[in-house]
Structure formats: structure tokens, C-alpha cells
Amino acid sequence: MWEWDCPPHPPSSSSSSHPSSPKLPCNWFVKIVSGYDAWCGVAHGCTRKLGMKICGFLQKNNSLEERSRIVSSFKERAAKNLLSCDNSGGEARFSRTETDFSNLFARDLLPAKNGEEQTMQFLLEVVEILTNYVRKTFDRSTKVLDFHHPHQLLEGMEGFNLELSDQPESLEQILVDCRDTLKYGVRTGHPRFFNQLSTGLDIVGLAGEWLTSTANTNMFTYEIAPVFVLMEQLTLKKMREIVGWPVGEGDGIFSPGGAISNMYSVMIARYKFFPEVKTKGMAAAPRLILFTSEHYLTDERLFLQSHYSIKKASAALGFGTENLILLRTDERGRVIPADLEAKVIEAKQKGYVPMFVNATAGTTVYGAFDPINEIADICEKYNMWLHVDGAWGGGLLMSRKHRHKLNGVERANSVTWNPHKMMGVPLQCSAILVRERGLLQGCNSMSAGYLFQPDKQYDVTYDTGDKAIQCGRHVDIFKFWLMWKAKGTVGFEQHIDKCLDLSAYLYNKIKNREGYQMVFDGEPQHTNVCFWYFPPSLRGLPDGEERRERLHKVAPKIKALMMESGTTMVGYQPQGDKVNFFRMVISNHAATRSDIDFLIEEIERLGNDL
Amino acid sequence: MWEWDCPPHPPSSSSSSHPSSPKLPCNWFVKIVSGYDAWCGVAHGCTRKLGMKICGFLQKNNSLEERSRIVSSFKERAAKNLLSCDNSGGEARFSRTETDFSNLFARDLLPAKNGEEQTMQFLLEVVEILTNYVRKTFDRSTKVLDFHHPHQLLEGMEGFNLELSDQPESLEQILVDCRDTLKYGVRTGHPRFFNQLSTGLDIVGLAGEWLTSTANTNMFTYEIAPVFVLMEQLTLKKMREIVGWPVGEGDGIFSPGGAISNMYSVMIARYKFFPEVKTKGMAAAPRLILFTSEHYLTDERLFLQSHYSIKKASAALGFGTENLILLRTDERGRVIPADLEAKVIEAKQKGYVPMFVNATAGTTVYGAFDPINEIADICEKYNMWLHVDGAWGGGLLMSRKHRHKLNGVERANSVTWNPHKMMGVPLQCSAILVRERGLLQGCNSMSAGYLFQPDKQYDVTYDTGDKAIQCGRHVDIFKFWLMWKAKGTVGFEQHIDKCLDLSAYLYNKIKNREGYQMVFDGEPQHTNVCFWYFPPSLRGLPDGEERRERLHKVAPKIKALMMESGTTMVGYQPQGDKVNFFRMVISNHAATRSDIDFLIEEIERLGNDL
CATH class of the missing domain: 3.40.640.10 (Type I PLP-dependent aspartate aminotransferase-like (Major domain))
Incomplete structure (x- = not known):
């Protein structure tokens, strides 16, 4: 399954050549080093050189004696390093001591001469940001969004500056921009994002993109x-x-x-x-x-x-x-x-x-x-x-x-x-x-x-x-x-059936629940569930213009509160002579009954005092 | 620069919890394990568990004694493992002994319960395939394409089956499909791909996508x-x-x-x-x-x-x-x-x-x-x-x-x-x-x-x-x-100027060269350089219908040979009453004068005997 363009072990002389050399006898050393460094050494917060050693000693040496020597050396260095890790133990921010993107620019990446290592490092950093985002997307303890008004983002949030300039920014700033872009965006794959017809984050589909x-x-x-x-x-x-x-x-x-x-x-x-x-x-x-x-x-x-x-x-x-x-x-x-x-x-x-x-x-x-x-x-x-x-x-x-x-x-x-x-x-x-x-x-x-x-x-x-x-x-x-290929036709079928089951669950949950009224009778044909929520203050009101007017404002108000608290998102709209109602849709295979329950709890939490 | 959602060290009790547990106290342990495993352990071809140990022992234990114990243990395991690595040393294919994607399916990825580790592993495998492709794209010793006719690809190339089926395929097969898709595609970022107006592979742009x-x-x-x-x-x-x-x-x-x-x-x-x-x-x-x-x-x-x-x-x-x-x-x-x-x-x-x-x-x-x-x-x-x-x-x-x-x-x-x-x-x-x-x-x-x-x-x-x-x-x-952001306005300017300089180089190289004729006189306004190549057998022919007819076939024939040998790609076409000519364009910042030289050498190599 793993293919290499080179013999499984490089010539032993390669242990002395610099990994970023453009004329390496084969690719895998760079692969190991950059891979180790970005994913393992970085995560340790220990020095990159040590990371390279840990990974490298397993590959670079053919003699058992040499290996033993390096294992000992590693042991020493590791122990030393652990202490230095301890010292930074109280910090929430992880410091990366050696890879300095602040002095690297786009022009240092491929096709630049000797650009291969930087390119791999940079892409791995980006992947680190993205996989972290993927993880958070599926984590219900994270917010769906961190809402800001247009003028706030335009004015610049804590160094996130959208303006373009004549001069290049460092790759460090580019990585920060990537993080900030995701930070101030909306997690459309979050199990509690119900706002659009297109939701979810399919991992295989993501890989495909x-x-x-x-x-x-x-x-x-x-x-x-x-x-x-x-x-x-x-x-x-x-x-x-x-x-x-x-x-x-x-x-x-x-x-x-x-x-x-x-x-x-x-x-x-x-x-x-x-x-x-x-x-x-x-x-x-x-x-x-x-x-x-x-x-x-x-x-x-x-x-x-x-x-x-x-x-x-x-x-x-x-x-x-x-x-x-x-x-x-x-x-x-x-x-x-x-x-x-x-x-x-x-x-x-x-x-x-x-x-x-x-x-x-x-x-x-x-x-x-x-x-x-x-x-x-x-x-x-x-x-x-x-x-x-x-x-x-x-x-x-x-x-x-x-x-x-x-x-x-x-x-x-x-x-x-x-x-x-x-x-x-x-x-x-x-x-x-x-x-x-x-x-x-x-x-x-x-x-x-x-x-x-x-x-x-x-x-x-x-x-x-x-x-x-x-x-x-x-x-x-x-x-x-x-x-x-990955799901098979049956996988798509399961996805569809699951989403429709969830919408039936929502419909059955609220159709007779106090404070709710369906916009139309009967089980929905698709995953769309349209309903009004009446805060307690509206429930006693007689049917009429005042009730309609007040009801019309309920969904927008709850939606605004949802976005500000960032806990969930669901759409609303009027239709013909019907005042604003919620339109719930489910297309995300990450959503579960507990998320439906959460949505209803959230509507009631935010709408109870309106 | 590195931010974590959790304290830098997890509670020591986490050392006994399984890394794929959905209720981990924080994300970073999983990150380390999956990161280490995919990028470092995997590259070693040593066992995944060992990989986890090497990385994990640096993080999971707060007491120095515990760490020492694990370092010793690691030393033993590593030594053992090295021997097993030695045994497989003669193989060109790298064997991955523990991560078995053949038993994993899309349904095992997030949002599946306990799906986080598999998800990260899978995405890292994909990134490995992609970064390898990126590397090769800029490597002039690789081909621009590995041409096959439609019927060949449709019949299935060495297990690359394009047909969709009802049942899911394993993630191992999905990874193979990813490799094959790239293998039988065209490297549009290759420095010798001149076929389209859109060429090149910008690393920051790629990260953006x-x-x-x-x-x-x-x-x-x-x-x-x-x-x-x-x-x-x-x-x-x-x-x-x-x-x-x-x-x-x-x-x-x-x-x-x-x-x-x-x-x-x-x-x-x-x-x-x-x-x-x-x-x-x-x-x-x-x-x-x-x-x-x-x-x-x-x-x-x-x-x-x-x-x-x-x-x-x-x-x-x-x-x-x-x-x-x-x-x-x-x-x-x-x-x-x-x-x-x-x-x-x-x-x-x-x-x-x-x-x-x-x-x-x-x-x-x-x-x-x-x-x-x-x-x-x-x-x-x-x-x-x-x-x-x-x-x-x-x-x-x-x-x-x-x-x-x-x-x-x-x-x-x-x-x-x-x-x-x-x-x-x-x-x-x-x-x-x-x-x-x-x-x-x-x-x-x-x-x-x-x-x-x-x-x-x-x-x-x-x-x-x-x-x-x-x-x-x-x-x-x-x-x-x-x-x-990454290049600045000046970076785009340099890119444009460089490409236009290269086309001027090409124009000056061939305008008076034997066997070439420009389709129109004067330096091109853009990077388009349009020219005929006359094989030696046509050079003596008088201007007339026979020469025109034979010349019309030259560019298609050379292009077909180029695609079959996979060394470079350039477009051709007729225009009005002008028979087929080559249209060279340059938009790839990876291209250099040597690539222009190569193109001309290749046209002459393939066209000399026509």
C-alpha cells in the first residue's frame, strides 16, 4: 500500500546531507522529517532537532551498534527535553521553538529552489489547522459560530486584517489568517447547524475536494x-x-x-x-x-x-x-x-x-x-x-x-x-x-x-x-x-433515511407540545419541519392582528439570540400570509435526536421571556 | 502561535484511556497520537503502538520516574522493532503493519462514535498522497502525464475500476482510488505543462482551496x-x-x-x-x-x-x-x-x-x-x-x-x-x-x-x-x-513579468531558428507564442498545397507523441486559413528557460523524422 520512489533505506551517507537539499537520493527522508516535525515534534513542543532524531534514528542507520548508540543518545536527550517541556507546562499557548514561518514567504515555497521542505512544513501546518477544525466541527461543546457584525470584522479583529497590501506577508501571518478565517466563520458541518439545505462535513467528500x-x-x-x-x-x-x-x-x-x-x-x-x-x-x-x-x-x-x-x-x-x-x-x-x-x-x-x-x-x-x-x-x-x-x-x-x-x-x-x-x-x-x-x-x-x-x-x-x-x-x-465508492448506494440510502427519521422525530416531538404550532398539518414529506413557537406571553392572546404581529417578531429575535450565543442555527421566514416561522431542515449525517432535543430546548431557553 | 483548547498537559489518568474515546479531556493527545502515527510511525513501517509510545511518553506522564520507566521500555521495544524493520528492508513497498484500512469504511469516520482517530489517520493518509503528488509535480524527472485512451481507463487499469457499486468499499480501496486518480491524470502544475491558459500549482492557493x-x-x-x-x-x-x-x-x-x-x-x-x-x-x-x-x-x-x-x-x-x-x-x-x-x-x-x-x-x-x-x-x-x-x-x-x-x-x-x-x-x-x-x-x-x-x-x-x-x-x-496576502501586489507583478519574459525568450530563441516560422511577426503581446515547426523533410518543399497539407499534420502528430511519451504538453490549432500551428502559453511560475529549451528540444526530437 505504501509506495516509495526509492529503496527502503537510503545510503548511509544521507544521514549527513541536509534534508532540504534538492538533490536528495530519494524522497522519504524529507517525508519523515517534515512529517515527524510537523505532527509529532511540534505537538510535543520539544525541539525539532530532537523530533528529527527520534524519527530519524529508526531509518538512517543500518548497523545495530549505531542504532544502539542513537537509542542511548535519544534517551538522554529525551529526558532533558522532558524537563524543558515541564517548564512550559503552565502555558496555554504552545510554543514552537524552531520552525520559524515569520521569516518565510510564499516565494520560499515550491517551485523555489530548496523549497520542498518548507512547502511540506507549510502544508502540514495548514492541515493541522484544518484537522483541528474538523475535530471541533463534530464536537458539540464548541460553538456553531462566533458571530460578529460586518463592521467589526472590517475594522479588524485582534490582528485579523482583511485588507490586501502591496507587500507580501510572512507565512506565519498566512497561517494566522487561515486560523482566523475559520474562527470567524460558521461551522456548517456542526451537528447543530440546521440553517441551510446544504449542511454537514463528509470526511471522504472532504478528502475528495x-x-x-x-x-x-x-x-x-x-x-x-x-x-x-x-x-x-x-x-x-x-x-x-x-x-x-x-x-x-x-x-x-x-x-x-x-x-x-x-x-x-x-x-x-x-x-x-x-x-x-x-x-x-x-x-x-x-x-x-x-x-x-x-x-x-x-x-x-x-x-x-x-x-x-x-x-x-x-x-x-x-x-x-x-x-x-x-x-x-x-x-x-x-x-x-x-x-x-x-x-x-x-x-x-x-x-x-x-x-x-x-x-x-x-x-x-x-x-x-x-x-x-x-x-x-x-x-x-x-x-x-x-x-x-x-x-x-x-x-x-x-x-x-x-x-x-x-x-x-x-x-x-x-x-x-x-x-x-x-x-x-x-x-x-x-x-x-x-x-x-x-x-x-x-x-x-x-x-x-x-x-x-x-x-x-x-x-x-x-x-x-x-x-x-x-x-x-x-x-x-x-x-x-x-x-x-466509499458509502455505496446503500450508504446514501441510509443517510437519507436517517435524516428523514430525524425530521419525523422532530415533528412528533413538537406537534402537540405546548407553545408550538405546525405551519401545515401532517408529517412532512421531506426533512423540512415548519413551525411557530409561541413564547408564554403570547399563548394567552386571542387570535388576531396583535398576536400575529408579535409572533412575526419571535423567530427573528430567537434566531438573533441563537447566533449571538452561537449554540445552534435554524432558518426562519414568512410564506404568503403566514408570519415568520422556523424552517427546520436536516441534511447532516452528524445530527442526532439529542441535537433535535437541544434545538427545542434552545428555542425555549431563548424565547421563554419574549 | 499554537493554540490548544485544553491545558498543555492532560490529567495523568488519561494515560489509561483509549485515545479514540469520544470524551477525551482534550484534543491534543489524539492529535499527537494520530499525528505521530501517520507521519512518523507509519513512515518507519514500525508498529503503530510503538509510534504512539514514542510520542505519547513525552506527554502523558507527569512524574519523572514514570517517564524514565517508559523511556526504558521504549528503548527495548524500539530495538526489537528495528530488527523487524531490518527484515523488510529489501522490499520496495513499505508495509504498514497495524493501520488496517481494509477493515475500515466511511461509516467508521466522524461523526461515528470513536471515529476521531480513524478520521485523522485517513485524512493524513490522503495528505500523504497529495503532498507526494505536489512533490512530483515540481520534479522534472517525472512525467507530465501517463496517457491512456478512454477505453483503456474504462476497462479498468490494474484494479482501478471507475464503476460505482451498491456496497461500500474499504478506506484502503478509497486511498488506492485516490492514488490512481492522480496517477492517470495530468499534472497541470508540472513546469513543462504548457497546454492551457490555466497552469501551475500555487502552494498558498492550494492551501486556500x-x-x-x-x-x-x-x-x-x-x-x-x-x-x-x-x-x-x-x-x-x-x-x-x-x-x-x-x-x-x-x-x-x-x-x-x-x-x-x-x-x-x-x-x-x-x-x-x-x-x-x-x-x-x-x-x-x-x-x-x-x-x-x-x-x-x-x-x-x-x-x-x-x-x-x-x-x-x-x-x-x-x-x-x-x-x-x-x-x-x-x-x-x-x-x-x-x-x-x-x-x-x-x-x-x-x-x-x-x-x-x-x-x-x-x-x-x-x-x-x-x-x-x-x-x-x-x-x-x-x-x-x-x-x-x-x-x-x-x-x-x-x-x-x-x-x-x-x-x-x-x-x-x-x-x-x-x-x-x-x-x-x-x-x-x-x-x-x-x-x-x-x-x-x-x-x-x-x-x-x-x-x-x-x-x-x-x-x-x-x-x-x-x-x-x-x-x-x-x-x-x-x-x-x-x-x-502571501505574495502582495508585487508578487503578482513579478509572476506576470516573469512569464512574459519567458515568452520573449522563447520568441527570440525560435524566430530565426532553422525549421521554425512564426505565425505572426513581432514580439507577442501576451505569453502566447504561435509558430510552425517544419521537420527537415518539409524544409525543401516549395510553398504550395502539398507543403500546407503536410505541415497541417505535423503539430497534431508531435502533440500525440508528446502525450504518449508524457514529457511535455503544448496546444496546437489552425486559425482561419492557417494550418495547424503550436500555441505556446506560459502562466506557470515554475517554468524556467530550461523548460522552454526542453520544449524545443522535444519538438525537434519527436518531429525530426516526420
Whole structure:
């Protein structure tokens, strides 16, 4: 499993050569030294030279006598060193006595001559900071955030200065900046962070992102990203199989997020029905009408209500937001199919062309799943494109228990599915899947000669550049592929089922609890649990404007107190005529029932006296 | 500098507790053990328990007698262990005797109970793989790539199986997958990788990306990304200052790449002149005309000729590609302003509305800079939006020596500038800068109520969601901010100047060299050096069709041989009536004159007998 570029033991003469020499006979000595130093010697707070000895004596010497000599020498030095460790025992800060990053700069790192040791030291220091952060993320005794106002951070917190300057800063300052950046940020992987649809910190996914950054390439061609391009192709095929398209037929691409994926769906639909728009513009088409749920226009950011990705697409792509028709929903937030049909007929009567319907699988606030089959019937009847926005709910397709909520998804013409939401994949990871092959390329290719490239020595049909609206494209696939390998399909299923179980636990806990009222009746379809909390002072009030007004202020106030105490985070928002309520969502596999209990205790602790 | 969440020494009772216990009194013991183990013990190939002892005995015991006992014990164990190390001394593969990832799975990592040690071990193993890759990336004795055809990788290379399965794989397999992914990829940071505009592997940028992945948040609101949102704001302001807008006034946002940034520019221009298109669609506007260089329609992917981002935008946004007019260029690939004016007049005579001009600062093939001031004059005269696509050339603004090539950029209405190209920032990092404040938000905001949010306890004007066409948005700023801190403005300037010096070196080396011909005369404006190589067999041929046809095949053939031998990579492509030529670009700060020499030697070695 461990491979080396060199014989397992270096020539004994290497014991006298300096570890940072660029012409070392092999890499492993540097590896050991820098590894030991950063991870072991540093942790001791003992001197680096000693650390090097401890590690080095096991490797560098071939004769048993020499080894014995060093073991003795080590014993002496260690004993001495222990005393010096004792002396600093009362300090909370650990002093690192030899690695002096204050005199090192970015220019001293690779590719600088002799830069290898410093580079490894620096990266290990960073990893030390990051692994420490990972540890704290999962530690419930730490805060979710340490809140500061923008002006406080801008003014500079204890030496954390965001301003850029002309002159370089030392690597020591860079490491401090890294620590401070994490310190004043939000631990989105903390088991008590419930604020967004994307939460959690998957370790394998994290490793995948670290590797992706290190590989630092783009998805444009097979030539420069051979492995990633193939991984994307295989993963998209697997996702299409799970959607239910025969043998995974169709096409797709990973995009920078759900909004862009949804934009793709509208573009592709337009290309399917009115391909001449590509060359002649919207003037070549009649007035085209798009449909989506009225519940769609709420969002992740909460209260600011601007998820709006279909609306943003209608503005950007030249349809106009007035030609996006909102569909009425039932009390659970699901589109009423009869309303769609009525509005389609109405549009047609006006001479417009109904073209595109977005069925949402998992709305952002209620977690509602539109009835896809009934909507698909109407789309077939009126020859409209059916897109399923499963950015949030698509993950449920991985669960045998819950995938029925997306029944009919296989009838969609396109599907948005964001593994970075419910499946816990690190940001960004969003796929647009298209049932008909060729449309994605037809829509976005700008080169007629694409299919005729005799020059390249490999099969250029694997190149993806022509399918994308982007030119360069970030590698979003690897972390997802790696997580899938590591968890298996069954692992994602367990993740989904666990999160939905937790939300059922929350729902059952509060549905009849004093001081709580559900925003809609019945068990949630997704992990979204929407509820009002009434402080005792409001409980006696008669239903009416005063109670509404006061209730409207409760969630924002509790949320502000939560952020200030840093103990947990949960979103709130109003919806239609409903005043501010909490929207709880669970996508973090670190969350447990005790965290749900904690959230409720915290709401009551902070809200009791309002 | 080193901070701990706990007293420097744990209670002595902790010496008997298992290090992976979730209720450790503090973190540092685990840190030491896992750190030691992974970096030091592992490197030894000696047993993990011993590794733990060596490190642990320095920390865990407060009494001197106890320490002495352990030092003795350690001495014995170490001596024993050395013998066992000796026995395996002849093997090239290093055996790790105790950390058995073959029995560990993703489910054993955090947040699993007792998962902390395994998590740290696993992450350290990954870091070991990555740092080894980093080392090799800068080592000229390693290959740039180990080329395989798609079918070979799909069939599975020596156990590297890309297919996803239902059941989880062991962490050992996951680590093997990580190694294989890197093994079969392309080292884009290698000093001899010249294939793309984005090359290099900046260590501080890499550290920044690792941190970004670990923080795993998105840029939507200040609430969940306070530090990153402010860093973005300050950095964009600094970039606008460098563009030359007074005190950095204006607006901007980081987007997933140059194509999306350019798409923003077209959208914003349309919103400025025809704001009603947002609500009513393109039907509300007259026929709108966009202009860009004919040299614009070539690209990064080379030969496939589809950079086309303005063309893609014209298709996507509903203008139609026929309404994008291509401008003639001089022999150096620079737009001829008179041609722009003539075409503007022609469009107006037809009753169309010329709206948008893209001036390219650094074309992808020739590296040409359009004459911005002359184009700006025409834009002012005819009331058109001037966008400068500096995706590739924007970096030259950092250089006092070279920024004159963008003279007039301060007159642009918007500027695209990709730090992930010429400035060596890891992918993805692209900014769209807008001179007039308010347009970006006006164009993309879907919520009238945006400005009135009394609920939040912080100043929501820092939230960026309403400016973006995306909803969630990846944190692209941190690595760039961190690099800027680490290098200073002067460091970027040195980087730019160095790369341009190298390209001048290449130009001077080959301009009169036998067997070479430049595609255009004169010193390149950017680092792009375009040239033909004539193998000896072609040199005697008279100019004519046969020579052209044979020359057209030379670059593809040499490139294929380069990829197969893995020694270097450089792009080629045809342009207009010019047959395939090499396009050399330099953006990697690791490249030196010797690498340029190597490239030329390699072209001659591989091409000599063609």
C-alpha cells in the first residue's frame, strides 16, 4: 500500500546531507522529517532537532551498534527535553521553538529552489489547522459560530486584517489568517447547524475536494482531465438509471449549482421546440410561457425570498418574468394540477405557447413534492417540456423507502439533482440530467465541425466543452464519485433515511407540545419541519392582528439570540400570509435526536421571556 | 502561535484511556497520537503502538520516574522493532503493519462514535498522497502525464475500476482510488505543462482551496459566510481600483468562470439599455446587435474552436448568434476599430440597435489585445456598452511594465478578469467587474423587498444572493485573497513579468531558428507564442498545397507523441486559413528557460523524422 520512489533505506551517507537539499537520493527522508516535525515534534513542543532524531534514528542507520548508540543518545536527550517541556507546562499557548514561518514567504515555497521542505512544513501546518477544525466541527461543546457584525470584522479583529497590501506577508501571518478565517466563520458541518439545505462535513467528500484542488484541472477535455471526465460520464449514467430512464440513456452535465442546472433545462427545452432561437434569438419564437409553483419563489436565504432560479432563468434567457406563470398549491405546498391545466388553456387562448413546466421535488421551505405523474399527464397532453427540479428532493431517489415521493420522475424531460444538498456532498455538486441525447450539445455547441476532428489521437466524443455554457469547468465530480465508492448506494440510502427519521422525530416531538404550532398539518414529506413557537406571553392572546404581529417578531429575535450565543442555527421566514416561522431542515449525517432535543430546548431557553 | 483548547498537559489518568474515546479531556493527545502515527510511525513501517509510545511518553506522564520507566521500555521495544524493520528492508513497498484500512469504511469516520482517530489517520493518509503528488509535480524527472485512451481507463487499469457499486468499499480501496486518480491524470502544475491558459500549482492557493473545502459554505449570505463575503467585497474593490475606476467604485461578483462572467456582462448591458426585457422578455426590445473579434471564436480547447463565450451568451440569452457580428482583425489578431464603426453604421441602417461591444484583452490563441481606447471612442459615439474580456489578459493589469496593453480599460462598462488564468490562482476564480453600481442587483434581483429587511440582526446589504444568477455560490475568493496576502501586489507583478519574459525568450530563441516560422511577426503581446515547426523533410518543399497539407499534420502528430511519451504538453490549432500551428502559453511560475529549451528540444526530437 505504501509506495516509495526509492529503496527502503537510503545510503548511509544521507544521514549527513541536509534534508532540504534538492538533490536528495530519494524522497522519504524529507517525508519523515517534515512529517515527524510537523505532527509529532511540534505537538510535543520539544525541539525539532530532537523530533528529527527520534524519527530519524529508526531509518538512517543500518548497523545495530549505531542504532544502539542513537537509542542511548535519544534517551538522554529525551529526558532533558522532558524537563524543558515541564517548564512550559503552565502555558496555554504552545510554543514552537524552531520552525520559524515569520521569516518565510510564499516565494520560499515550491517551485523555489530548496523549497520542498518548507512547502511540506507549510502544508502540514495548514492541515493541522484544518484537522483541528474538523475535530471541533463534530464536537458539540464548541460553538456553531462566533458571530460578529460586518463592521467589526472590517475594522479588524485582534490582528485579523482583511485588507490586501502591496507587500507580501510572512507565512506565519498566512497561517494566522487561515486560523482566523475559520474562527470567524460558521461551522456548517456542526451537528447543530440546521440553517441551510446544504449542511454537514463528509470526511471522504472532504478528502475528495482536497484531491480535486491538488489536481487543479478543468473538465473541458479528456486530454487534460481524463479520469474526471470518465467519472462524470459514469456517474451521470448511474443517476439517470436511478431516475428510471432505461439503461441510463440520455445526457447530462455537472454545473455550478441548481440555478444554473435549472437554466440549462429551460435552454434545452427552448432548443427542442424552437431550435432557431439559437441563431435568430427570441424574435424567432412566439410568446413562450413557463410554469412553476408559487412555492418555488422562496428560498434558501430565507426571508429574502430569492431562490427563484426558474424566475432568474426566465429573465436571463429573454423570456421575461411576466411569462413565468405561478401555479397555485395546496396547503402542503404542492402544485394543484388542475390549476396548471387551467392556466395552460388560458395562455393558449391568448395565443401564447405554453412550453415548460417545472415540477418541484422538494420545495425549499415546506419540502413539498409536486405530483409529478399528474403534471406529466398535462405536459404530454399539451406538448410541454417537463422539468423536475429535484435540487433538494432528488436525493430521496436513493431511498427505497422515500423515492415514491418522486413517482413519475422518469417521465420528466430533464431533472436537476444536487448531491451537494440532501446527499451531503461538499459544495458545489449539481447535475442536470436530460432524457434525450443530443439536445445538450445541440443547444450549446458553437462549432459545426465538432464531430469531425481527425487530428486528435483519442476519441474526442468524451470532451464535454461543447455541451456546457461554460468554457472552463470546475471538477465537481470527484468528491461525489469518491463518496459513492466509499458509502455505496446503500450508504446514501441510509443517510437519507436517517435524516428523514430525524425530521419525523422532530415533528412528533413538537406537534402537540405546548407553545408550538405546525405551519401545515401532517408529517412532512421531506426533512423540512415548519413551525411557530409561541413564547408564554403570547399563548394567552386571542387570535388576531396583535398576536400575529408579535409572533412575526419571535423567530427573528430567537434566531438573533441563537447566533449571538452561537449554540445552534435554524432558518426562519414568512410564506404568503403566514408570519415568520422556523424552517427546520436536516441534511447532516452528524445530527442526532439529542441535537433535535437541544434545538427545542434552545428555542425555549431563548424565547421563554419574549 | 499554537493554540490548544485544553491545558498543555492532560490529567495523568488519561494515560489509561483509549485515545479514540469520544470524551477525551482534550484534543491534543489524539492529535499527537494520530499525528505521530501517520507521519512518523507509519513512515518507519514500525508498529503503530510503538509510534504512539514514542510520542505519547513525552506527554502523558507527569512524574519523572514514570517517564524514565517508559523511556526504558521504549528503548527495548524500539530495538526489537528495528530488527523487524531490518527484515523488510529489501522490499520496495513499505508495509504498514497495524493501520488496517481494509477493515475500515466511511461509516467508521466522524461523526461515528470513536471515529476521531480513524478520521485523522485517513485524512493524513490522503495528505500523504497529495503532498507526494505536489512533490512530483515540481520534479522534472517525472512525467507530465501517463496517457491512456478512454477505453483503456474504462476497462479498468490494474484494479482501478471507475464503476460505482451498491456496497461500500474499504478506506484502503478509497486511498488506492485516490492514488490512481492522480496517477492517470495530468499534472497541470508540472513546469513543462504548457497546454492551457490555466497552469501551475500555487502552494498558498492550494492551501486556500483545502481550507475552502473544509469550511464548506456558500457565498449566499453574510450569515453563513461572513468572512468570505467581506473578503470578496474588499478584493473586488481592489481589482476595480487596479482597473482604474476612482476609489474602486462600482460593483462585481465572482462567477464560476469567464464564460459566465461574460454572460453577466451581456445581461447587465441589456438591463441598462432595456430594463423591461427582464419582465417582458426580448420581445420588448428591438433587434439588438453584439460585436466581438473574429479571433474571439477560438479557444482554450484548441482546434475544437469553441471558447465562444460571447457567442454562447448570445444564444443563451435570446439574442441569437446571428446578431453577434464578428469584427475583422489585423495580422496580429487585434480588432480593427474602423471595421467596428462600419458595422455599427451598417446595423443602424438596417434598423437594428448596436448595443454591446466586447474588446478582448488577450485572445486565447494569439494573445492579442484589442485597442480599447479606440473602441471606447466608438462605443461612446454610438452609445454602446463596452465590455473588456480580460479573462486571459486581465492579469497584466498587475504589472507596471505590461499594463499599458490594456490602456483604456478604465473606460469599459464592465471587465471580466480571471485570476485563475494568468495569475496562477487555482481553478475556479473569475470576476465580473461593473463600473456602475446597482446594475448587477437590478438585473438579477427577483425580490422587490430586498432593501427592506428589518428582521435580520446584521446589515443585509452584505448579502450577495440578489446579485447573482446563481443561488448557492461556491467560495472562490479565499484562495485568491490568501495568495494576494502571501505574495502582495508585487508578487503578482513579478509572476506576470516573469512569464512574459519567458515568452520573449522563447520568441527570440525560435524566430530565426532553422525549421521554425512564426505565425505572426513581432514580439507577442501576451505569453502566447504561435509558430510552425517544419521537420527537415518539409524544409525543401516549395510553398504550395502539398507543403500546407503536410505541415497541417505535423503539430497534431508531435502533440500525440508528446502525450504518449508524457514529457511535455503544448496546444496546437489552425486559425482561419492557417494550418495547424503550436500555441505556446506560459502562466506557470515554475517554468524556467530550461523548460522552454526542453520544449524545443522535444519538438525537434519527436518531429525530426516526420
